[in-house]
Amino acid sequence: MKKLTIAIDGHASTGKSSIAKKLAIKYGYIYINSGSMYRAVTLYVIQNNLLLLLKSDIDLFIKKLSSTSIHFKFNDNDLISEIYMNNINIEQQINTLEVSEMVSEIAAIPEIRREMVKLQRNIDRNMGVVMDGRDIGSVVFPDADIKLFLTASDSVRAKRRFDEMILKGESVKYESILNNIKNRDKLDSSRLDSPLVIEKDAFLIDNSNMTINDQLEVISNIIDKKLLN
Numbered sequence: 001m002k003k004l005t006i007a008i009d010g011h012a013s014t015g016k017s018s019i020a021k022k023l024a025i026k027y028g029y030i031y032i033n034s035g036s037m038y039r040a041v042t043l044y045v046i047q048n049n050l051l052l053l054l055k056s057d058i059d060l061f062i063k064k065l066s067s068t069s070i071h072f073k074f075n076d077n078d079l080i081s082e083i084y085m086n087n088i089n090i091e092q093q094i095n096t097l098e099v100s101e102m103v104s105e106i107a108a109i110p111e112i113r114r115e116m117v118k119l120q121r122n123i124d125r126n127m128g129v130v131m132d133g134r135d136i137g138s139v140v141f142p143d144a145d146i147k148l149f150l151t152a153s154d155s156v157r158a159k160r161r162f163d164e165m166i167l168k169g170e171s172v173k174y175e176s177i178l179n180n181i182k183n184r185d186k187l188d189s190s191r192l193d194s195p196l197v198i199e200k201d202a203f204l205i206d207n208s209n210m211t212i213n214d215q216l217e218v219i220s221n222i223i224d225k226k227l228l229n
Contacts, residue, residue, distance in 0.1 A: 001227060003029065003128030007137035009196065010150030012104075012184040013157040015207060016132035019150070019215050021080050024130040026216070027223065032072060032123060034133030034140065036083045037116045038107040039094035040070050044085065045106060046098065058111050065115065097165065097172055097180070104184040107134070108191035117194075135194040137202055146226055147202035148219060156208045157181050 006023065008016050017033050024031035044065065045051055054061045072081040073089075082091050093099075106112060113135075120140045123129060131140065137147035152160075158178035165172045188196040198204060203222055207215050 003126065004145040004223065004226060005125050005128070005141050005143070006130045006146045006148070006223070007141050007144035008130065008132035008148045008150065009134055009137050009199075009202070010132075010148075011152070011157065011196070012181050012188070013161040014150040014152050015160065015212065015215070016150055018212055019219065020130045020132040022212065022216050023219060023223070024080065026220065027128060027130075029128035029130050030074070030123070031080045032120070032129060032131040033081075033083070034116070034120055034131055034136060035103075035107075036091075036094055037070060037119065038112070039099050039103050040083055040085050040090060041065065041112055041116070042099050042103045042106045043090060043094050044068060046102070054106070054109070058109065062111050062115060065112075070119065095168075097170065097176070100184075101180055104187035108187055108193065110193040113193050134188050134196045137199045138197055139194045146222060147199050148222075149198045149202040149204050150215075151204070151206050152208040154178060154181060154185075 004027075006029070008020050010016050017035075020033070021031050023029070045054055050061060050064070053064075069084070069086050071084055073084055074080075075082050082089055083094070084090065117140055120131070120136075123131075133140070137144050137149075155178070158174060158181050161181065162172065162174045162177045165177070185196075203219075205215065205218065210218075
């Protein structure tokens with residue numbers, strides 16, 4: 001059976017990663033969260049106090065960044081790829097509110113996007129790939145076999161993110177999450193380099209009132225039809 005490249009784009013906190021993981025497991029594909037790469041860079045900036053350098057000398061920043069290893073390792077137990085920075089698993093560290101509040105600003109910098117796209121395009125697609133992010137179908141894999149775009153209302157997305165962070169034991173306010181999501185949407189859609197767009201050949205899915213299993217069923221039908229062609 002042929003292996004597909006599935007690109008999942010969409011607004012912040014629409015559950016792209018959750019459905020992407022389930023699809024990868026179901027079809028035996030490799031899952032890559034491209035957004036985690038930008039979060040890794042953001043974490044790198046925070047941990048090394050490089051925000052001033054980032055704004056004053058982007059070339060020097062990129063030179064420093066290039067000496068930092070950002071890569072994925074396949075987790076045989078969970079059947080997903082997890083992100084590492086300098087051989088340290090940073091899956092948990094990249095999902096804090098501090099990182100979330102800064103990531104869209106950093107992801108909008110053209111030089112950083114170019115570096116991350118290089119890494120993303122070097123991923124072997126022969127085994128089948130499910131990748132989610134903001135510009136996968138438009139920039140990283142414009143030749144993807146299936147392009148999906150996920151969206152949901154602001155309030156639904158904020159509530160999902162709020163519940164997720166509370167479960168992790170983090171002290172956050174719903175209003176802060178809601179404002180963060182609105183700001184990220186604005187930055188993602190208005191940036192000059194690779195803005196968040198809905199490709200003409202993408203399947204638009206509003207999951208405001210859909211469970212993860214509802215989404216899995218809808219998207220699986222799309223994939224199964226493609227595999228039969």
